[in-house]
Amino acid sequence: MADPNGKGNGSGEPPVLEISGLRLSYYTRAGEVPAVMDFDLTIAKGESVGLVGESGCGKSTVANGIMRYMGKNGGIVGGTIKFQGRDMAELSEEEIRRVRGKDIAMIYQEPMAALNPSLTIAAQLMEVPMIHEGVSEEEAFQRSFDMLAAVNIPDPKRLMDSYPHQVSGGQQQRVVIAMALLSKPALLLLDEPTTALDVTVEAGIVELIAELSKESGASLLYISHNLGLMLEVCDRICVMYSGEVVEEGHIDSIFSWPKHPYTHGLFGCIPLPHADKNARPLAAIKGQLPLPHQRPKGCYFGPRCESFQAGRCDADHIPMEDVHTDDDPAHRVRCLRWNEIDHDAVVSNETTREPIEVGDTVLEVDNMRKYYDVKESTLATLISREAVRQVKANESISFDAGEGETVAIVGESGCGKSTFAKVLMGLETATDGEVRLDGTDLGSIEVKKRTPEQLASLQMVFQNPNDTLNPSHSVGYQIGRVIKRFGIESDPAKIQDRVHKLLDTVKLPRAFAARKPRQLSGGQKQRVGIARAFAGNPKTVIADEPISALDVSVAAAVTELLMDIQREHRTTLLFISHDLSAVRYLSDRVVVMYLGQIMERGTTEEVFAPPYHPYTEALLSAVPIADPEVEKRRIVLEGNLPSPLDPPKGCPFSTRCQRKVGSICDDEPPPVRLDTEGHSIACHIPLEELREVEPVITIPDRDLEATT
């Protein structure tokens, strides 16, 4: 155990963190809830270890346990956590306080929430060295200033005096990182540090963390649900399921030869570049994560496992076993049958589907603009009479979508994709241009003035199912109400019948009609959201980040479900997302937006291959891919999204573009260049030049049939 993977330092150096047999529990009214069981982990100096798993698997509890920060109702029940040789359980409150923030520091998921809103950034940074090392205020200021510069913040002076809400999300996270690194910790705990950030920002943060930890020699414990990200940042990973590690080992070993059916299942859920919605659809893991007090006997994954063997897998608790591979002596797995299972034979992705034939054009967006007036009431603007400024949330948006087609709208937050959805739904009306659904212009009709047919024909699946279902009404009532309002049925018995059919469609038991949203899991709620959207047989459904709030295995199931229903109803699907992997997997055509404008559009193949718009290129590079064989060119964008109030005069992307030609980019709007019929790029760079750009992602030419 002392030398987990023979990597890095010699055997002389003791490990930074040594956890053995750790058991963490919470105490509730129902009794003891074991959150983490039988957990072993050793992290050497400078090593970076990942902890992967879906929500509720106990990965954050481990981080809190290491910090001994479990709240009033939680605690260490068994095992030891040794940090730099000291047993954390034996430290006094005062001693543990000195370890926190000094020797072990943490970086959090939501930087905005992690920073105190009413203290300046300077105050929050300076207190770290002042309290831990007793340095003077001047020195604390200087150190904080230098650290902000070290985390690549362009204007540290201004930032020091700012309050957290005044800086962007990416910068907030850099501040949190700076705060963690100020006292040169030996161990950094990162709890989903980039989950709340945009992909291009994430890429920058990931690069920064890797750089800084290499410089400082700190060890990292990186917690995430994102396998692709793990591949980029970790040396080793532990896969957790329902409170225990089910598989651990060197990153390459786990990604290339996953032994545990759960690990294998996870990879089957991720839309990797070689996945295809028709030829090689995602294989969701059946069932759902058991609650801590409902864990089955034997293997916890048993009920969801394709290779489950009754009498064997459900007999005793499964111990970790060594997988003796030559490449990775530390590869261990918690499965009795790891040696017997032929994963390639098990995985059920032999199911193929016929591609949907795209029919006539259903939705046409023609030169749609949406401007918002922003009133300013400062004295200066009152005098200069420029009290009203315009924010161009959408500028000349044009595209169309056919029956049964999936069109993805891609872009980061602030690109105008949600405004576009609002105009479509009638929550806003277009300033100019038309949005025609079956020939009728809906862009200027607000939602209250739309006929029930118009409302029913254009529906939406929302991002966060927790917020979009009314907590005080039953599922059946909420779906039934839509059916009634859209005038599809009026007889209560028929409505109920239809509700049941819709629940069948989204693969939920009919009994769920009587349940309240709080009795459902996230994935089930999203299924209800989909049932609600499809209640009126819509022609077009807008899915606004429908899977980004869901766990990997749940997201796969919801994605597949959405496509099944689409196939059945020949629905036009507008898929709004920032997740390019999902977009590549399920869309036929892609529209890339930046700051309210279309940068590139075309079929999925066209957009994902050169010629790229430089922004598309950067987006593609930013998305982590959970496949070690995929080679990726690294492009990290500098700077922030410009304010929509003050957009660049020329090309909107000119301030961050890695291929900027010169002043023409700043001064003149780019021409729209047609590559093929339907594939257009708005850029000053000639197409010939863009065509010569190397692909960002190189997928190895492997025929999976051949390897089996």
Add this chain to the structure above:
Amino acid sequence: MPQLIMRRIGMMILIMLTVALLLFLMNEGDPRLIARSVLGPYAQDQQLDAWIVQHGYDRHILVRYVEWIGRVMSGDLGDSIIYKRPVNEIFWDRLGNTGILAGVTFVVMVIVALTLGVLAGMKEGSTQDRVISVFSITTTSIPEYASAVLLAWIFVFTLGWLPGTSSMTSGFNVVELILPVMVLTLYGFGYVARMTRASMAEVMTNPYIRTAMLKGLPYRHIIMKHALRNALIAPFTVIMLQINWLLSGVVVTEFAFGYKGFGALLLEAALRRDIFVIEACGTAAVFVAVFTQTIGDLGYTYLNPRIRFK
């Protein structure tokens, strides 16, 4: 910020003028009623009419309103009908007395309320929290006249430590202030304490408190520097509202201890239709109400940088 202050002050003046107009309409809307209260119940109709013409009450009410505003601005509050003296001679003394009582109570109450509220809220659900919560609910639900009697029984009659009246007949005496301050504090601190508790408990669940804990800051430092300021934002408005109540709502306590204050003056004036005293007191009360709310709003903005730097 300066712009905000200017806007708020403008707003304040507007509200003052509007409320003063209502006050004026209610008191001086019917000139005969004024004449009647000045001249007494036995005056003849002709006398009333003559008085009205003589004192210019036959003019349009808005003209009189503007004139009245002008007089008030120049410091002339008119004459008291009962005391037959300028209102100025009685009014400021009484206001000053209540100012002292209210000021002392305010300071004591805010300190007690915030301390207890923070102590309760920082460990939600603990014994400490429950004891404080029950205590503050209990004291708040005992009306002032009841606690005045109860405290007088303990400290005046049983222990004999404190004087039973606070009329300050032989000049200002701090000891005489103790009982009224106690009664007011007991009654009033509960609202602020419970508000602070709720706000503090909410703040303590915020991720930034976890950040502060895991930065290894001492608990005291976390409470004082990270939690308190955020926890004060919500109770601040309630604290400001207390000033209003302390000025005009203390009449029961003033009566109970024979304290010659503003509340007692207003009550007397109202009972005896002493119009100019009512107007003076009303205007003062409105001014304090509007002023404290303005300060409250500005302070709120100051405490919350998310509003300050939009």
